[in-house]
Amino acid sequence: MTDTNIEGQAVPQMPKIDKDDCCYSIDIKGLNKWYGTFHVLKDINLQVTKGERIVICGPSGSGKSTLIRCLNRLEEHQEGTIIVDNVELTNDVKNIDKVRREVGMVFQHFNLFPHLSVLENCTLAPIWVRKTPKKEAIADAMKYLERVRIPEQANKYPGQLSGGQQQRVAIARSLCMNPRIMLFDEPTSALDPEMISEVLDVMIDLANSGMTMLCVTHEMGFAKQVADRVIFMDYGEIVEEAAPEEFFNNPKHDRTQLFLSQILAH
Amino acid sequence: MTDALIHTRLPDRAPPISEAGIIHWARANLFSSVPNTLMTLFSLYALYMLVPPLVNWALINANLAGTDRTGCDANEHGACWTFIKVRFNQIMYGLFYGANPDQIWRPVLAFFSLVGLIIPLFIESFNHKGKLAAFVLIVFPFIAFALIHGGWLGLPIAETSEWGGFLLTFVLASVGIVAALPLGILLALGRRSELPIVRGFSVFFIELWRGTPLITVLFMASVLLPLFFPAGVDFDKVLRALIGITLFQSAYVAEAVRGGLQAIPKGQFEAADALGLSYWKKMLFIVLPQALKISIPGIVNTFIALFKDTSLVSIIGLLDLLNMSQTASQGHEWKGYDTEAYLFAAFIFWIFCFGMSRYSKNLEESLDRGHKN
Numbered sequence: 001m002t003d004t005n006i007e008g009q010a011v012p013q014m015p016k017i018d019k020d021d022c023c024y025s026i027d028i029k030g031l032n033k034w035y036g037t038f039h040v041l042k043d044i045n046l047q048v049t050k051g052e053r054i055v056i057c058g059p060s061g062s063g064k065s066t067l068i069r070c071l072n073r074l075e076e077h078q079e080g081t082i083i084v085d086n087v088e089l090t091n092d093v094k095n096i097d098k099v100r101r102e103v104g105m106v107f108q109h110f111n112l113f114p115h116l117s118v119l120e121n122c123t124l125a126p127i128w129v130r131k132t133p134k135k136e137a138i139a140d141a142m143k144y145l146e147r148v149r150i151p152e153q154a155n156k157y158p159g160q161l162s163g164g165q166q167q168r169v170a171i172a173r174s175l176c177m178n179p180r181i182m183l184f185d186e187p188t189s190a191l192d193p194e195m196i197s198e199v200l201d202v203m204i205d206l207a208n209s210g211m212t213m214l215c216v217t218h219e220m221g222f223a224k225q226v227a228d229r230v231i232f233m234d235y236g237e238i239v240e241e242a243a244p245e246e247f248f249n250n251p252k253h254d255r256t257q258l259f260l261s262q263i264l265a266h
Numbered sequence: 267m268t269d270a271l272i273h274t275r276l277p278d279r280a281p282p283i284s285e286a287g288i289i290h291w292a293r294a295n296l297f298s299s300v301p302n303t304l305m306t307l308f309s310l311y312a313l314y315m316l317v318p319p320l321v322n323w324a325l326i327n328a329n330l331a332g333t334d335r336t337g338c339d340a341n342e343h344g345a346c347w348t349f350i351k352v353r354f355n356q357i358m359y360g361l362f363y364g365a366n367p368d369q370i371w372r373p374v375l376a377f378f379s380l381v382g383l384i385i386p387l388f389i390e391s392f393n394h395k396g397k398l399a400a401f402v403l404i405v406f407p408f409i410a411f412a413l414i415h416g417g418w419l420g421l422p423i424a425e426t427s428e429w430g431g432f433l434l435t436f437v438l439a440s441v442g443i444v445a446a447l448p449l450g451i452l453l454a455l456g457r458r459s460e461l462p463i464v465r466g467f468s469v470f471f472i473e474l475w476r477g478t479p480l481i482t483v484l485f486m487a488s489v490l491l492p493l494f495f496p497a498g499v500d501f502d503k504v505l506r507a508l509i510g511i512t513l514f515q516s517a518y519v520a521e522a523v524r525g526g527l528q529a530i531p532k533g534q535f536e537a538a539d540a541l542g543l544s545y546w547k548k549m550l551f552i553v554l555p556q557a558l559k560i561s562i563p564g565i566v567n568t569f570i571a572l573f574k575d576t577s578l579v580s581i582i583g584l585l586d587l588l589n590m591s592q593t594a595s596q597g598h599e600w601k602g603y604d605t606e607a608y609l610f611a612a613f614i615f616w617i618f619c620f621g622m623s624r625y626s627k628n629l630e631e632s633l634d635r636g637h638k639n
């Protein structure tokens with residue numbers, strides 16, 4: 001992990017948190033979740049404003065994936081409220097569908113549909129969920145494939161692409177739904193080192209376009225460059241949250257310090 | 267700077283003689299060890315003992331001339347294909363069409379229309395596959411029934427109880443296969459459903475049929491089913507067999523499909539969920555295409571088993587290909603020639619089962635996109 005050439009760059013300002021609840025993109029209050037008797041998320045409170053970019057880090061098993069998977073109801077929570085894009089996530093299927101349409105998710109292992117071509121991967125949901133006419137969906141998909149810099153792979157199948165290319169297709173697939181919020185769960189940790197930067201470049205580009213992003217990652221260079229806030233989780237709790245400069249130069253909590261010393265050591 | 271090194275590629279060479287060719291193959295596969303060599307010699311001897319007499323009997327010395335058994339009786343060293351020739355219509359189409367050869371164009375027309383309608387489904391560039399498939403599956407069975415059954419436009423009626431032979435085998439197997447596939451898929455989905463009632467019902471239904479032999483199912487369909495209906499309602503015997511076969515077959519299809527569903531990684535479901543696809547769309551577009559591809563060998567196995575098991579309808583008095591062949595050889599006219607009858611039936615069964623098995627292999631290969639995840 002290097003952190004050169006990022007020091008000089010201007011750290012984005014912390015956006016002013018609007019006190020008005022209606023304007024949060026994501027509003028989590030008193031969230032608790034258990035797997036059986038295992039208390040995996042403990043009293044999570046988190047507000048994300050529109051356009052904010054948040055990086056979540058923490059040791060393995062600390063509940064990072066679980067937290068962001070609660071945001072589009074891939075996981076159910078037992079206590080507390082989660083409001084995403086002004087819709088509360090409950091058992092109501094209609095609300096869940098509404099949220100999922102507005103929230104894109106990128107997985108560690110890409111999860112592309114192997115039996116569909118790259119283009120079909122990108123157009124399936126717009127056509128069948130958003131009811132976009134097919135021609136328009138294809139044009140949109142090509143636009144986003146260009147944006148992730150692989151329009152020439154449109155007619156290939158996922159199995160024919162490298163890991164980095166597959167992850168970029170996965171990002172394009174999510175973008176094709178025109179989401180307002182993007183969730184990333186360790187999008188580069190399954191990639192060979194030489195492919196990490198091509199995916200991070202796309203994510204940086206996306207961050208600069210004003211997308212609201214929650215990103216679980218250990219790419220600290222990425223965090224320093226684009227994050228408005230870094231959140232550190234441990235044992236299911238949010239232990240510390242701060243602007244990246246503060247977070248990396250001046251971690252307050254001893255657990256954060258330990259984590260940072262481990263992760264920056266090599 | 268000194269001269270740069272220029273690398274020239276070595277030309278490809280043909281492999282040394284011992285590494286390729288028939289001698290190498292034989293040495294590696296047939297004579298690699300003492301037991302292997304003994305096996306090879308024994309097999310060659312067995313073939314030498316079996317094949318020439320069989321060829322002599324079935325082809326060289328066989329009888330085909332004439333229309334009665336006199337020729338066959340005179341030449342006992344050859345197969346009596348005269349019998350099959352004379353009774354061909356009865357064995358292929360059953361009693362009604364055997365007795366009314368001028369009507370045989372009806373099942374033949376139905377069969378070849380079906381073949382003609384199915385062919386475009388396999389042509390890549392044909393654009394109306396969905397509509398045509400729907401026509402073949404939903405409308406065509408009625409047309410075929412009207413044609414084969416008759417009773418309109420002056421066509422003599424061929425009662426279903428008089429359908430038989432290959433015609434009956436084909437009707438029972440194809441309708442059973444086509445009707446059981448969607449039912450089996452629904453049952454497989456039901457068995458993995460999160461709704462306890464749906465899941466419980468599916469498990470109960472599947473295990474009920476899987477735990478019962480087909481012969482029992484057919485017997486119950488024939489004897490018990492009418493008890494549930496008022497006395498006046500007479501249920502067609504073939505229809506009863508079809509219902510029994512379909513329900514039975516659907517349980518096996520369901521289990522084959524379930525194996526495929528289990529092989530789909532969780533990430534595929536999650537990605538589909540995250541994109542906002544509803545349950546049915548997720549299943550239809552993402553999960554089933556992948557799961558069915560994995561289940562093809564299993565599904566085809568159940569089809570082949572069903573195709574052969576249709577012979578069990580003899581228990582309810584229907585005469586399929588096998589039973590009709592046997593029946594034909596039992597009258598005094600052709601008594602003693604049942605070997606020919608069985609061989610002929612076996613040959614027809616083999617053609618269809620082998621065809622299905624090859625087709626499933628092709629389908630698997632053409633669906634393989636060369637991916638791993």
Ligand SMILES: Nc1ncnc2c1ncn2[C@@H]1O[C@H](COP(=O)(O)OP(=O)(O)OP(=O)(O)O)[C@@H](O)[C@H]1O
Pocket residue numbers: 035038040058059060061062063064065066067
């Ligand atoms: N379905 C599940 N059932 C039971 N326990 C689970 C389940 N999923 C996750 N856990 C447990 O919950 C804890 C948090 O898991 P989570 O995947 O959120 O961690 P993480 O912070 O994303 O870790 P990593 O960095 O390894 O991805 C872990 O201890 C894990 O073992």
Ligand SMILES: [Mg+2]
Pocket residue numbers: 064065066185186
């Ligand atoms: Mg994780």
